[in-house]
Amino acid sequence: MTYATAVHEAVAALRTIREQWAELLLAIEEPPADVWPPRQLAHTMGVRHDEQLVVADQAPLVLREHPAPLNLTALDAGRAVERMIFDLADTLAATVQRADRSDPRRWTFPDPGAVDSRRSHGSRAHGLHFACVWVEGRLLDEDTAPEKQLDGTFAAPPFEVLPPHLLHEARRAVRIAEARLLRTLGLDQRHTPVPAPCPWCGGELELHTVAGESPRATCATGVQCLAQVPLDERGRRLWEGDDLLTLINALSAMEYGHTPFSA
Numbered sequence: 001m002t003y004a005t006a007v008h009e010a011v012a013a014l015r016t017i018r019e020q021w022a023e024l025l026l027a028i029e030e031p032p033a034d035v036w037p038p039r040q041l042a043h044t045m046g047v048r049h050d051e052q053l054v055v056a057d058q059a060p061l062v063l064r065e066h067p068a069p070l071n072l073t074a075l076d077a078g079r080a081v082e083r084m085i086f087d088l089a090d091t092l093a094a095t096v097q098r099a100d101r102s103d104p105r106r107w108t109f110p111d112p113g114a115v116d117s118r119r120s121h122g123s124r125a126h127g128l129h130f131a132c133v134w135v136e137g138r139l140l141d142e143d144t145a146p147e148k149q150l151d152g153t154f155a156a157p158p159f160e161v162l163p164p165h166l167l168h169e170a171r172r173a174v175r176i177a178e179a180r181l182l183r184t185l186g187l188d189q190r191h192t193p194v195p196a197p198c199p200w201c202g203g204e205l206e207l208h209t210v211a212g213e214s215p216r217a218t219c220a221t222g223v224q225c226l227a228q229v230p231l232d233e234r235g236r237r238l239w240e241g242d243d244l245l246t247l248i249n250a251l252s253a254m255e256y257g258h259t260p261f262s263a
């Protein structure tokens, strides 16, 4: 693997973690999600509260109180992801950080002896988003050129270029953290049987999810299935986008004893 590829993969994983972090924080406060309907459709279905997403990504889990988390698996995963990214930032800072104490770009280590709890957590107190952005800056060798001062002289840069062995360690750590997060949210690549028959033919439905893509569902019956949706490359009826919402509505109508033909 080239150096550039490793940087690209690690940065992509960090961005996925940042994008999905609010989802994880919401998941902690909700009972574990059912296979059906897929979590990714929660926005469209109106059960997601967007204002919560804004609030969600501030304080780190280590500084939060969770009086009654509804999803302990999500809480455990969140704490593990935080720990991996925070520890990684510590490791990178210990090697490449030269910034002086007043520089806001500096990553500060936890200080267990400090009196106030925010200082005792160092930069961890700024939360996971900050840590991901900080690690990304080191992966991209930001702020590693000498900096011109007001008096025209040059000062040593706040960070050194990341050595290759640390890049590979960082890539490995962030990909493990990303995989844990996506798996917890059910957003990793998987094919899951839908616990209800196809409303149009009684066939077996399957839900397909891939990280970063919209979920899809298929009916195993094939062209004989009467659903008015296209066929996929394997000849199965395929629901995606708005069609998937139609399928969700048809399945919930079935729970009340209706079929698409009697609606």
Ligand SMILES: [Zn+2]
Residues within 6 Å of the ligand: 198, 199, 200, 201, 202, 203, 219, 220, 221, 225, 226, 227, 237
């Ligand atoms: Zn069908």
